[in-house]
Amino acid sequence: MNQITDLNDLRIFAAVVDHGSFTAAARALGTQTSKLSRRVRALEEELQVRLLNRTSRSLSLTETGRQFYQHCLAVVAESKAAKDIVDKTRTKPQGTVRVSCPVALLSSGVSAIISRYVENNPQVQVQLDSTNRRVDVIEEGLDFAIRVRLPPLENTDLAVRQLGLSIHILVASPELAERHPAPGSIESLKDWPTLSMASNSGRFAWNLVDTKGQAISWAHQPRLATDDLASLRIAAIQGVGVALLPRELVGDDIQAGRLQHLLPDLGTTPGLVHAIFATRRGMVPAVRHLLDALVTEFEAFNKKWYSGR
Structure with a gap:
């Protein structure tokens, strides 16, 4: 036997x-x-x-x-x-947490949140996959993946927890703003240099909504186009052009005076930042507490910057 x-x-x-x-x-x-x-x-x-x-x-x-x-x-x-x-x-946060997150979100503050969490929980290790591809949480053995999607969220068999909102706003350096009349509408930016995320089609447009929910699409030809938000932020700070960037990425720059918020009545439709994971049952404290930390910090940021759009 x-x-x-x-x-x-x-x-x-x-x-x-x-x-x-x-x-x-x-x-x-x-x-x-x-x-x-x-x-x-x-x-x-x-x-x-x-x-x-x-x-x-x-x-x-x-x-x-x-x-x-x-x-x-x-x-x-x-x-x-x-x-x-x-x-x-x-009972106590410890062990390894495996997370996937888009590059832009990491640059917009998620990496700082995760770093603070690891510092405050010395028995936790985080394995962070920085990728823009759509990951399979179950097949890839992830505890959760962070995503941003326009509402409504797609139906899924996975559990979903909303973390916060992500809105893109128009920003420019004070030096660039000094060289142009204060814009009163999106058309006022026609003489301003612009920056943009890369486009496979070669056509560039900012798709915005006003405070009444009216959609506005404004075509432009950027001086710099890239798929890296961090590079766009740096170019905007250096006065290369106007950029449409996540508010969570440039919030500190606006407070510090490195950037100015242009046309505050315009912004993108709020994207829902959310985490997806296999199930809520049996979730260990290390994972649950990291999700709680993300929710808490996103809530604090949204209360600080979210104007009700």
């Missing part, structure tokens, strides 16, 4: 030996004496060897039973250690 059918029988056998009788072991385990006796006898039959010498007044180990008991103690100890590890991960 390659292995014992039910490893619980090892725990039961060890308990009988530890307590010196079936009655005492049954009392400790909260079960019936007859049940323990049957389980130990079934174990002996499975092993085809006697483990205990039984009389009406005493119980003793055979030589084989004594050696077998030592191994049972080791199995019980290992199973307890395994359970302790699980219990710890269920």
